[in-house]
Amino acid sequence: KQEVTQIPAALSVPEGENLVLNCSFTDSAIYNLQWFRQDPGKGLTSLLLIQSSQREQTSGRLNASLDKSSGRSTLYIAASQPGDSATYLCAVRGTTDSWGKLQFGAGTQVVVTP
Amino acid sequence: DAGVTQSPTHLIKTRGQQVTLRCSPKSGHDTVSWYQQALGQGPQFIFQYYEEEERQRGNFPDRFSGHQFPNYSSELNVNALLLGDSALYLCASSSNGQRGYEQYFGPGTRLTVT
Numbered sequence: 001k002q003e004v005t006q007i008p009a010a011l012s013v014p015e016g017e018n019l020v021l022n023c024s025f026t027d028s029a030i031y032n033l034q035w036f037r038q039d040p041g042k043g044l045t046s047l048l049l050i051q052s053s054q055r056e057q058t059s060g061r062l063n064a065s066l067d068k069s070s071g072r073s074t075l076y077i078a079a080s081q082p083g084d085s086a087t088y089l090c091a092v093r094g095t096t097d098s099w100g101k102l103q104f105g106a107g108t109q110v111v112v113t114p
Numbered sequence: 115d116a117g118v119t120q121s122p123t124h125l126i127k128t129r130g131q132q133v134t135l136r137c138s139p140k141s142g143h144d145t146v147s148w149y150q151q152a153l154g155q156g157p158q159f160i161f162q163y164y165e166e167e168e169r170q171r172g173n174f175p176d177r178f179s180g181h182q183f184p185n186y187s188s189e190l191n192v193n194a195l196l197l198g199d200s201a202l203y204l205c206a207s208s209s210n211g212q213r214g215y216e217q218y219f220g221p222g223t224r225l226t227v228t
Binding site for chain 2: 004034036041042043044045046049089091098099100101102103104105106107
């Protein structure tokens with residue numbers, strides 16, 4: 001059974017500092033891994049999707065890496081801003097999940113202080 | 115192009131009652147998945163509907179049921195509500211197109227059971 005873990009559960013950094021968020025998964029048989037952002041009480045906004053054959057994906061200040069063999073992904077956010085304050089969730093889709101079912105971690109709550 | 119929409123936004127029910135939540139998928143999508151997100155946790159997969167049939171189901175009791183209509187919109191029904199059913203309910207739509215069942219999430223319905 002796939003288990004997805006995100007450590008730390010919460011993180012506070014001063015504005016301008018780089019953010020490093022970690023995600024680990026127990027079963028390396030994944031189809032893809034996705035990072036989401038969630039503002040309090042709101043839905044999920046997709047940030048980056050990494051296919052299992054890829055090592056990383058980049059979008060603006062965001063960069064996500066994937067090491068499937070070790071069951072790890074890292075989301076880097078450069079030069080953090082107060083607007084980056086949110087909960088960040090990672091989710092994996094297994095190779096046997098033919099129709100896209102996602103398995104989520106519990107998230108890392110990020111606060112960026114001015 | 116409207117994204118995934120959900121109604122209502124918030125709902126308060128009493129233990130033992132029944133509730134119906136609604137979801138309209140993103141244009142061009144034919145598959146709807148439902149997730150439950152308890153406070154401080156990641157979303158948990160409830161079930162998925164395709165061609166008006168339940169195609170996949172997570173580890174949720176039969177009190178949770180759903181329906182999909184010919185226009186691909188979907189309902190989630192929960193009977194005999196328990197206090198533990200209080201959560202954010204997220205709908206995600208997808209299709210087996212170019213992006214291969216990538217899930218697009220709605221804003222969610224916040225259910226409070228008292």
